[in-house]
Amino acid sequence: MLSKSVKISVLSLFAVAFAAEAFAQATINSMDQNADQSQGQYQPMDMGYAGFNSLGMMQSAWLDPLQNLGEGQSKPAYSKYYWSPDLVLPLRLREGMITLLNFPEWEMIEDIYIGDNATFDGQISGPNTLLLYPRKGANVGVDTNIIVFGRSGNRYVFYVRSEGVNTERLTNAIVDIDVIDGAGGAVTLGSVDVNDRVGQAVRLPAASTPANITATAASR
Numbered sequence: 001m002l003s004k005s006v007k008i009s010v011l012s013l014f015a016v017a018f019a020a021e022a023f024a025q026a027t028i029n030s031m032d033q034n035a036d037q038s039q040g041q042y043q044p045m046d047m048g049y050a051g052f053n054s055l056g057m058m059q060s061a062w063l064d065p066l067q068n069l070g071e072g073q074s075k076p077a078y079s080k081y082y083w084s085p086d087l088v089l090p091l092r093l094r095e096g097m098i099t100l101l102n103f104p105e106w107e108m109i110e111d112i113y114i115g116d117n118a119t120f121d122g123q124i125s126g127p128n129t130l131l132l133y134p135r136k137g138a139n140v141g142v143d144t145n146i147i148v149f150g151r152s153g154n155r156y157v158f159y160v161r162s163e164g165v166n167t168e169r170l171t172n173a174i175v176d177i178d179v180i181d182g183a184g185g186a187v188t189l190g191s192v193d194v195n196d197r198v199g200q201a202v203r204l205p206a207a208s209t210p211a212n213i214t215a216t217a218a219s220r
Contacts, residue, residue, distance in 0.1 A: 057096070057165050070169040077173035082180045083156060088145075091160045093120070094171040095134050101148075102176045103128040108151040116144035120160060134162040154179065 061068035065076035070092060072079045081089050093099050103109065107128045114120050119138040123131045130148065134140060143161035150156065156177070163171055 059094070059165050059167065059170075061168055061170050065170060068169050070171060073170060073172075077170045078176075079172055079174070080176045080178065082178050083154070084180050085154070088157045088159050089175075089177070091132065091146075091158050091175065092167075092171040093132060093134050093160060093162050094167060095138075095140050095162060095164055097171065097173065098131050098133045099172045100125075100174050101130040101132065102174070103130070103148075103150065103156070104177065104179055106152070107154070107179075109148060110151050111149040113147045113149075114144065115146065116142065119162060120144055120146070122146070132160070138162070140164040 062076075069076060070079075071090070072081075074080065083089060091099060105128060109124050109128060109130060112122055112124070112130065114122060119135055119142045121133060121135050125131050132146065134142075140162045141164070143159065146158045146160050148156040148158070
C-alpha cells in the first residue's frame, strides 16, 4: 500500500513539474509575442486552407542580381545597345514582366512589326519609347523577330525570345539604344538636313501621323 502511494506521489510530482515548465514556456512566449506586437510585428496567417498558397512564381535570380546579370548587362536587367543598320539586337523577355526600350531622343517610332503576335505583344508608350512583353498565358521558350520603323528612316531589327520565371539570369528590363553610323555625313529627310555624326544628338520634326503597332504572324 505504501509503495502504491509513493508511485502516485512521484507521478504527481512529475505532472506538477511538467505543468510548471509548460506554464513558464507559455509565459515566455506570451511576453515575446507582446514585445513583437508592440513593435508592429505580427505572425503571418496560414491561408493555405483557403487556397491562398504561394505560387512559387518569383525569379530567384533577383535575390542576388549582381551575380546573375544577363548577357550584355552593365547593371541588373539594364543594357545599352549601339545600333547600326547591319546589326540585329538580341532581347530576352520574361513572362510576367515588361521590357522598356528607349530609342534616341531624336527618333520617333512609326510602326512595329511583330513576327509572332500570338506569343508577343508591344505598346508604344511615347514618341521614342516602346514596351515589349510576352502575352499572358502564352508559351515561353519561344523566339521571333521584331522590326521597329523609325521616322529617321532607320529600321531597328531585334531577335526576341521569351523565358519563364525560373530562368537563371536576369532578363532585359531596360534597354537604351544609341545609333552608331561610323563616318559622318548628311542625311536628308524631306526638307530637314540631319548631320548624323557619332555622338551628336539630332532633333527631328514631330510626326504628322500617330504611331501604331502592326503585328504580322510569321509561320513557325
